[in-house]
Amino acid sequence: MIKSELKSKFIEGIFFSNFFLILLSFALNIETIIKIGLPFNSLEYYMFITSATVLFYLYAYRIPKSINNSTNLRTLFYVNNRKFIKLFTTILLIICVYSSLVLFGKSFSNFDLISWKWTLILVFTALVSIGYYDYQIGVSLRRVMWLKPFLIGWTWAITTVFFPVLFLILENGTYYHLDAKFYFLFTQTFMYCVVNAILFDLKDFEDDSNKNLKTFVVKYGYHFTLNRILLPLIFLGSLSFILFGIWDNLPLHRILFMLIPIIFLAIFAFRLNQPKPILYYLIAIDGMIFFKAICGILSVVMFEC
Template sequence: MEKKMSNRFVESIFFSNFFLILLSIALNVETTVKIGLPFNSPEYYIFISSLTVLFYLYAYRISKKINYSINPRTQFYINHRKIVKIVTIFLIIICFISGLILGFKSLPNLAIISWKWILVLIFTGILTIGYYDLKLGISLRKTMWLKPFLIGWTWAITTVFFPVLFLMLENGTHFNLDAKFYFLFSQTFMYCVVNAILFDLKDYEDDSNKNLKTFVVKYGYHFTLNRIILPLIFLGFLSFLIFGIWYGLAWHRILFMLFPILALAIFAFKLNRPRPILYYLIAIDGMIFFKAICGILSVLLFE
């Protein structure tokens, strides 16, 4: 009985995307710690974490006409339609209020933001809209090459770009960004791209039936794993090694920060057969969280 309750609790945390709240905050904290900036305000963390969950809740919305699915996660949303609706409304209210507070704080300092930052925001907004099938004639989720890179870009923006942007807007201070910022953005982007492709492995049959052209649907399970995911992990490993040497980081710190990439490689090697959806959710989201923790500890322990 206790085991069933424990399993249900774990399912509710990961199926409902609530773990993403912790994930979003951890990655945002990693950015401020690594770059050496002050922490953002509480309302910023409330805004960005609630916005992240809402982004995924909308992506996983289920039609009222569907009453059964072989996908456990889809069935979870079918079984808990009322609760999901209440939680969504609550998150919208929280996101709106915190966003309003941020807006009032930021409005007087908009002039310090250059056109380059504004251009990135507009570009990100267009990509985000294109992620959903809003009957506009485009749906980036159905485009094989764009879906994982869009997800990676969104995570990099909300966890690396946004904390710096809102810190400048709230404090009215412009920060000169060095190579650390750009490398952290690239690292987060590529790490989340690989995770997104790994994540598609769990939805192979479901995506195939929905005509979503993911890497796995296009090339197959083992080809995606061996010819796409593992080479990308190796490139991430190599780029971090080169950056660490170029930036003059101590070897023990470089090796410590390579742990998340090594964990990703080990996980990918072990995916020689399809796993339950909950396994993917815990392992893949857990590795992103592990990346954030290693990034924070690398500064606290070695600087």
Template sequence: MEKRIVNRIIEYIFFSNFFMGLLSIGLNLETNIKLGLQLNDLDYYLFISSLSVIFYLFAYEIPIKKIKSSNQRTQFYIDHRKSIHTFNIILYIICCLSAISIFIKTYQNLFTLHWIHYLILIATFLLAISYYNWKFGFSLRKYTWFKPTLIAWTWAITTVYLPLLILQLTEGISNNWDARFYFLFSQTFMYFIVNAIMFDMKDYEDDTNRGLKTFVVKYGNQLMLNRVILPLIFLGFLSFILFGFWYDLPLHRILFMLVPIILMAIFAFKLNRPKSILYYLIAIDGMIFLKAIFGILSVILFEYEL
């Protein structure tokens, strides 16, 4: 009985995308801690985490007429329509109230921003909404490069760029757009591209039936693993080593920071083995959580600020 309850809780956390909110908070905390900055206010973390969950809930909205599905995750949304709807309303309230709170704190400084920040925010918003399947038929997620790229860009912006921007507006901190920021941004961007493609490998059969032109559908699992995922992981591995030597980090610290990338490479080789969708959600999203945890611990344990 207890095991069944635990399983239902795990299902709700991952199928409802609640875990995406925790990931968002973890990655934002990693950014602040790695860059040696003070943490953002509570309203910011409430805003960015609720917005992250809403983003995915809207993207996976199930038509009311649909009452049965062979996909375990889709069936979860069908079986829990009322509770998901209530969850959505709560998230919208939290998101709106926290956004208003942030606006009150920052509106006086909004017009002092350089135009490039407005361009980045507008471009990110347009990319994010292009993830959805709108009624007029336009969705970038249907095309090969765009789906992993827009996901990676959106996550990098909301977890690396945005916490610095909000601190700049609320606290006047404006001198941290340095090499460390760009390294962390590019690292997060590449990590999420690999993560998104790994999800596509998991969804190969489903995406084929829906006509989505993902990398995996177009080129096949094995080619994607050998020609795209592993080279990208290797580049991330190499960038960490170069960064460590550039800042004269001890070898044990470099090896510690490499653990999430090594685990991702190991997991990539196991993607061809059939598992439940819940397993993949826990494992693949768990890789991102590990990135945040190891990033934070690399500072706390070794007293080093990136």
């Protein structure tokens, strides 16, 4: 009984604290490098991108000191573990600041290699990130129904596909030619994370409704979102995989292997006929993205190496 409780608390700690996002961000970054065929980034880069990712989500789940109880298990976790979360945040902040300073030192002399288009993308992403959580300036993009999942998908695609290449250019002082694989991977990651963001909204249906957040689920209902929005997006994702495979002259077994993550996502979506516990969503949905990264890595290791 004690071992079971400790195991349960350990799993809650990994997923409720967003610690799993460290592994998730790292895996997606590695997938990008392996699929495009570029050298690995520096240790400082992976320290920076993983710590910054978790800090971004920790800021989203900050709990006011006035709240001492909640019916939401994730909120209750943050209430009962304030000291741990504060220590965890401090450690991540130190890692993030240290690694960013090292990266800046390595990259300063190569900023001229970055085109105005890439600079514009960086500025846009920074503004989106600020507007997503900052209520003090009167802007909250997460309250715009159509924007929320697409902004989350954009942020993940930027930090796991765009950033690895950007920082390779800055650190190595070498401009890498990007072919269709880069743009397809960016689009694939973007759409996959959009679907996952909408799936997350399914778990937050009650909380978002109480907070007046106009998500797809709050606006159209649980089953409409599942059947009329998620499943068509998954179908389009499958179609894009097939078309890219045909365009790139990939063999049938390679195309089928590439389809595995999105097929699993479709199966998972079909099984969401009834709302599930929040921890179920966190493990399954985050696990789906991690599974996508692993399949992407294996698709190169198994068929190209």
